[in-house]
Amino acid sequence: MSQILTVNLDKPIISAKVLDDCAGGVGRKMSRPGRADSEADTGQIPIQDLEAQKAVFSQACQALNGVIARLNQFCDKLYVEHREEIARLSIEIARKILMQKVENGDYEIESIIKEALKNVPGSQDVIVHLNPEDIEKCQKAQQLGQGGVLAGIKLIPDPNIGRAECSLESPKGIIKSLIDDNLERIGKALEKAN
Structure with missing residues (x-):
């Protein structure tokens, strides 16, 4: 039974000779x-x-x-x-x-609302609770006609909602998009994946 044998040398080979047999x-x-x-x-x-x-x-x-x-x-x-x-x-x-980005204002509240609206079937008669600092940006976008996602949505200032977060009320229920809740869901998904 033949086996492969590997030999590592710590010095260079000086001479070698090929055997006939x-x-x-x-x-x-x-x-x-x-x-x-x-x-x-x-x-x-x-x-x-x-x-x-x-x-x-x-x-x-x-x-x-x-x-x-x-x-x-x-x-x-x-x-x-x-x-x-x-x-x-x-x-x-x-x-x-995320907290550093929120503190620096480096986020788009419209995108956060849009993502939360994906969980609301038939986005009609929706009330969005926002942090007072975030509501100003959304109201400006609505007034300038740049509302897009925000068109037809009632915005309510809520000091209990953090910046870069929102709570949506619809006839079918309440959906919250909170940073801590989202991070907790991600953490549970990581634990299950491992």
């Missing part, structure tokens, strides 16, 4: 580099020594494969044990980034 070369006299076979050394490499070296290399390869397998198991175990913490930290990072 590789299978018959084991156990026969080896000549020094640059000499003819007629001037062969008196030393021989016995078959048992070559087989012993092959066995040692094979054991070393098996040991390394075992170490690799154990390291992979350890990494998998670490990931499984810490996936909830990884998901929680990811959500906290997202929360901090």
Whole structure:
């Protein structure tokens, strides 16, 4: 049974010789580099020594494969044990980034309302509760005729609603688009995915 054996050398090969009969070369006299076979050394490499070296290399390869397998198991175990913490930290990072964007006013309230309206079947008779700072932008868009999504929607200022958030009232119920609720849903989805 033939096996592949890989040998890594820490020094460059200085000379090499191709044997005519590789299978018959084991156990026969080896000549020094640059000499003819007629001037062969008196030393021989016995078959048992070559087989012993092959066995040692094979054991070393098996040991390394075992170490690799154990390291992979350890990494998998670490990931499984810490996936909830990884998901929680990811959500906290997202929360901090979002809060910074909200603080800087780097968001489009119209897009947030539009996304929330996707959850309201038949967007008629909808009342949107917004933070007083956000309602100003929406009212300006409605007055300029740029309402688009906001056309025909009643806007109500609500100091209990945070910036970049909204609450929609329709005849079919209330839908809230709150940052914390959305992040919590994302966190649960991450936990299930892992």
